[in-house]
Amino acid sequence: MRLLEYDSAGKVWLTKDFVGNDVPPYAILSHTWGAEGTEVTFADLTHDTGKGKPGYDKIRFCGDQARRDTLTYFWVDTCCIDNSNNTELSEAINSMFRWYQNAVKCYVYLSDVSQSPVDSIDGGNQELCGEFRKSRWFTRGWTLQELLAPASVVFFTKEGQRLGDKKSLEGDTSEVTGIPIAALRGRPLSSFSIIERRSWQTRRETTRKEDKAYSLLGICGVYMPIIYGEGEEHALKRLQDTTDGALKDKFDLTMTGTKRDDFSVPFSLADVPEIQHFVARKDELGEVQQALSGDGGRRTVVLYGLGGIGKTQLAVEYTKRHRDDYSALFWLNIKDADAVKQSFAKIASQILRSHPSADRISTVDVRGNLDDTVDAVKAWLSLPHNTRWLMVYDNYDNPRVPGNQDTAAVDIRKFLPETYQGSIIITTRSSQVKIGRCMQVRKLQSLPDSLEILSSTSGRQMSIHSKDEGN
Template sequence: MATILKRASKGKAGYGKIQFCGEQARRDGLQYFWVDTCCIDKSNACYVYLPDVSQSSSVLADNSNESWESFRKSEWFRRGWTLQELIAPASVDFFSREEVLLGNKTSLEQDICETTGIPATALRGSALSDFSVAERMSWTECRETTYKEDKAYSLLGIFDVYMPLIYGEGKDRALRRLREEIDKASRGTSLFKREDFSVSFSLSDVSDVEHFVARKIELVKIHKALGVDGSRRVVVLHGLGGIGKTQLTVAYAKRHKDDYSGIFWLNIKDENSLKQSFVKVAKQISREHPLALRLSNVDTNENLDDVVDAVKEWLSLLNNKRWLMIYDNYDSPKLPGKTDPTVVNIREFLPELY
């Protein structure tokens, strides 16, 4: 501390934080302390100074949800590099601008989990290999970094991999290299949980009849015909318009949503509607699987054929076998001898066979 006092300018931004850290370390009986970049060792304690959280002891005493709102909105929870600072150390203490102890990651666990989306078990020290690649990537979804490449570099500790830092290569190339290192590390080892390709269930774009009652025998037949063994199956529901095919399918999807890694609803009324459905699917997948680089990089506003191909490619990955694609409103199928140019050939929009 004496060395810092002699060499550092007290007028520089951040000096107060360094001084506070030294004083707090002394109060806690610590002989040494580091600032910012070094509090990621599991054996160390980490002090988090939150300059955008202004809470005095009197405010904290009421313990109301409103008094903790600034804590949940702190910029610290939106920075890329702070993810490993939160997870790695066994002890993380949070301090307000007034240098008041707000609590630690144990006492503030619920607030932190709700703010970051990180499971409590990860905060408590569970092995990160217990969480899939996709799940760990989701923890970074709302985090930003000053340098684009740091979006990948800040995750090296989270995935326990190493690669050279090459600033200037761009975010996409950095993420691609990260993906390659993760793939290398996962081969022949149990350090990585098998990726599940899961995508959150949502039928928000599908109209749902509130009091529709599906016959159980029909739902059972559909489920038996589709199976859930990972093999490719095609089931066709056919009948006159208005008899309830769409609502029967909605009922099936809701009942069996946990049997599939993802359920995707596509409107095949015409080719443009179908391609727009693929755009929505692409955005949904890339949001939850940001390392699916082709999906993340494809321009969803330009070449829709590229979007379709990118989605089909992701769905055709070797271990990605438990999804369900629902093509609705296919009233004009492509049949031999049918020359209507508006007819959609559904075969062109099916993922490749494994």
């Protein structure tokens, strides 16, 4: 790993190639590349020809900020890698995540965000916050790992003014990127499914198409040869094969005594509201099924409408008709925080009956520490390959949404598994719950539907002409 440092005359120069434990503490730069020919390359720095390029300002900024943080060495991707050497380039790409992870400081240089010296996002400047959220840096493929890998990430404007760090700006960063705050705070990426980790890159672009795959190597925790020219589709296919193989090896080692991919838990009707008669709503049932169909990512349906309109009945009927489509199906009452925590305790007990050594759940007191129980169940639902579960959150009628000042309002996101997998149904009276596919459940209006309900509840056959016939 080559690093940069200033000499006594203030000139930036390349160090020797540090190896293994010999690498000294260093800062690292995260940025978006400028137009072709504007960045300082390895050859430019070697021949002292790059000072006139616009990209040299970023190198100078990184070095100056490193010195302010009492760091002698710093690293910038444009000039620390000899891109003309394919072997070196391949090694660098496979090592990149680790290099960012091991940096003492990561400086994010936002060339499209500007501020006056007295402004800061931390100080509540809304216009500046808007610029930050719209920065091109959030749209590039390689900057994803540069956000996630380092423990210390600090954001700067193009003038070199500090905007904030990964912690102080985690709310804005999470909303812009779709990355859970837990991941931004350093939770091991292995606790998030490969599907979710790859979903964080969905809206990002790379200049070289193969980099759509290569920029995910460290995030997915795998290594593979770099073959520019193979095309995006082939590169992504190799990435998929590599991650599948790594997961198989991991599960073969950790799922001792348990059939791999067996996360089945018998469906219990104990906590499901009893519905004596359910008829009609065939279109709504079909719409729910369509919304929850498919493989890959999280699928969520919110059923909202007036109280007593039939939201819970619709959810119950769906679970009964499609219970065989899921490996595990759990029903939760989310009328308040205590109710949903108690529901998680019951779920933990259900899982333990089928999987006595279930990861994390078997180590917590499922009746004593409810917060730990919630986290343990969420972690189990987030295990790789545990994707065919369905969670029904019923009675979410006091949601924490804008305008609701009730201190007892529930933030459902605290009780959702943080990985992007599985299926979820939420019933609520609030139209402000905006998660996944929102479906309004309305009062039945058609005469045939009403007669079908009446026939079912009375046990008598009703028809459109029954009233005229004196019945």
